[in-house]
Amino acid sequence: MADLATLRTRLAEAEDALHRLHMGEMEVRVASSGKAVEYGPADAAKLERYIATLRSEIDRLSGARRGPILMSF
DSSP states (O other), rough: OOOHHHHHHHHHHHHHHHHHHHOOSSOEEEHHHHHHHHEEEEHHHHHHHHHHHHHHHHHHHHHHOOOOOOOOO
């Protein structure tokens, strides 16, 4: 299991890669756990799932808790 700093670095790299895909790059490369994965425009959903997984793991390790915001008027 990766530490929090490593996960945050991976998240930044993955978000940058997704941005580059959306900006028209035909292929982006993301390194994770000693291996590199290449994503193309058709793989954007896979990259988004990877980003969601990283965010979830970061939240779990940092003790962050996301939930509904309760408001009263």
